Structures are given as C-alpha cells and as structure tokens.
Amino acid sequence: MSVPVKEVELDKTKQQFIESAIDNGVLLFGQFTLKSGRISPYFFNAGRLYTSSLLAATAEAYATLLTSSRIPEFDILFGPAYKGISLAAITAVELYRSHGRNVGFAYNRKEAKDHGEGGNLVGAPLKGRIVIIDDVLTRGTAIRESLEMFSNHPEAKVVGVVQLVDRQEKGQGTNLSAVQQLEEEYGFPIEPIIGVGDIIGYLKIKGGWEKEVESIELYREEYGVK
Template sequence: MSASTLSQEKVAFIEAAIEHGVLLFGEFTLKSGRKSPYFFNAGLLYTGSLLSSTSKAYAKILTSSRIPEFDVLFGPAYKGIALAAITAVDLSRQGKEVGFAYNRKEKKDHGEGGVLVGAPLKGRIVIIDDVLTRGTAIREAIEILKTQSEAKLVGIVQLVDRQEKGQSSEGKSTVQEVEEEFGVPVEPILNLQDIISYLESKGTYENELKAVKEYRKQYGIEA
C-alpha cells in the first residue's frame, strides 16, 4: 500500500493518535517479550474528541468490511468495555441498534451477580478490542462466549493489527491464527502497513520509519 492510498479517515486517526501520545515511537517491551519501536496505548483514548474519532472508525469497519450482520457487541475487560460501548452509541446514531455487553474480571456475588454485564449474549456476537498481540485475551473472551448456548461469534474488530508472526511455526500472524482457529473474520482499524505508509508520506520520521521497517523484517509476516 502506498501512502497515497491511505483514506482521509485513517490519516486523521493516526495523526490524532500521535498528537495525543496514543501512538508512540521509541523502545517498548511487549507481552511477548519483543522489543518494539512503536506502541499503541488504547488506555490514552480518554478525551471526548479521541473517543468520538475511535467510535466512528469502529462503526465504519463494522458496516463496510467482512464483518457480517450482528446483534451484540462484546467488550472484554478492561479496554474493550469502553471501546464496545462508544461503538454501540455511534451505530445507534446511524440508525443501527445493537446490544452491548462486557465481562468482569472477578465474579460479583451480590446484586445481579455473575461475570457478565449488559445485553444478553444471544444471537450474532462481534468482539471489540484494541490490539491482538498474542491472542490470549481474545481467546479468553471467546471461551466466555462458548458458555452461552445462544451466542454465536461472527467477527472480531481491533484497533491495530501489528501484522506480526504469531505462536505457530508456520509464519502466520496472530490475526491469521485466530481467523483460522475460530472461522471468523478479524478486521483492524489500522495495520502496521498503514502506519508505515503514513510515516513514508510525511518524510520527517526517517529514524522511526527505519526502526519500524527493521522490526517488521524480523517479526513481520510475509505480505
């Protein structure tokens, strides 16, 4: 993908993420132990304007990608909770009413009790989350859905696809592994190539671009 093919929405989202420190460049240790030259911190999406841009991006993916029709958005604790909630609001403004649910990390033994909150997990479910690094959190969320007899997972939407090799020895990415394992599409708002294309287009991120490309050469999947 060349820089010129990036949509205006993606450019605006990347620039807002950089401006507010959500997309950072430097040296960061990931859960996998890899040293990454960039990091996307969804926990810093805490202003109204950033949340609005994020919800619009999620809503667009949900209505213009491989994700089929769905009934409920499920946001895994913790970051997925807010992401799914704001997306449900944005979809409602567009005339599409869907349910929103999330899980607790610890079971509640008073009040309504249980680990699930929000809409009943029935019908077609889409999981909303931030970044699939090793796929652990997504697999945990899918296990929760399996406990609900009337729930059917139909897709996953994430903020960023790092396009890195996963846990298998076949050179597949975590996203490819999850798609193959569970038979559902995984759609990102951004992927690593989008970020590289943006850096190339600006011409002022030579060092960052070099570091990201070297990282991709070591850990990235083949295009």
C-alpha cells in the same frame, strides 16, 4: 529477504485516527519492550484514549470499519474487560448516532458478582450474532477467554472481531500472527482499524519520519508475517 508491507491509500478516517493518535501520545515511536521481549520501534497505548476528542475519533473509526468491512451482520458488540468495555460502548453509541444501527452491548467482569444480579456478564443477553471489540490483539488471550464464556450460551455466535491495531507480526514459535491463528482456528474474520502498513503509509505521506519508517521496516523484516 524483506517482508513486504502492504501499503494502501489511506482513507480520511484512518488518516485522522493515526494523526490524532500521534498528536496525543497514543501512538509512540522509539524503543519499547513488548511482553514477548521484543524491542519494538513503535507502541500503541490504548490506555491513553481518555479525552472526548480521542474517544470520538476512535468510535468513528470502529463504526466506519463495522459498516464497510468483511465483518458480517451482527446483533451485539461485546467488550472484554477491561479496555474492551469502553471501546464497545462508544462504538455502539456511534453506530446509532451516525449510521442508524441499533445494536446491543455487553461486557464481562474479571470477577463474578455474588450479589444483586450476580454473575460476570453485564448488558445485552448473549444470543444472536456477536462482534468482539478489542484494542491490540497480541496473543489473543482476551478473545479466547470470551469464546470460553460464550460456550455456556448456545444461542450466541461470534461472527467477527474488530481491533484497533494489527501489528502483523509472528507469534513465538510460529510464522503466523495471533490474528492469522485465530482466523484459521475459529473461521471468523478479524479486522483492524489500522495495521502497520497503514502507519508506514501515513508517515511516508506526511514526510519527515524517515528514521521511524526505516526502523519499523527493519523490525518487520525480522518479525513480520506475510
């Protein structure tokens, strides 16, 4: 039985983001071996978000989502090391530039600094309402590590997570995705800029991607969550 993929009308920001990701080799189609061992027909390489235009499009997409989704009010954007650091920073700038929102920005080091100010946390003090900025949430490791750090800061409360891409597929040994597991466990919303349904919707709108759409839909039949 096929797993339904929710296809919605794509807004301009999502269309531009997906198009830019494809044009710049960030969103790729083919055969890619994931950490889970699964062979995926598509792959999102956030490490290739390294040009001014791509970073601008990414920041706009994050900021738009943060001001129009079910993510509640927040005070600080937190970027888990390493990819989350730049993503949270550019989003904080875009929120102020385009939306007049002045929020704090913080991130962690992988290894604690033993000189200067010391510690493994940098930026805004961890207190108030926090939104974690991540790239592709696969197993939720970075989120759980962040939450463990926050346990030493009782004045800090995570109110949501925003990620670049939701693959919307089952984890190992469960019918839930990592996103569904985290939402169920911690009770905060996790919102993606794009999901696999958005990618399929975009490819169908553009046309000429029939083989790619078929491959993604077959993959979803086997690994997708409802």
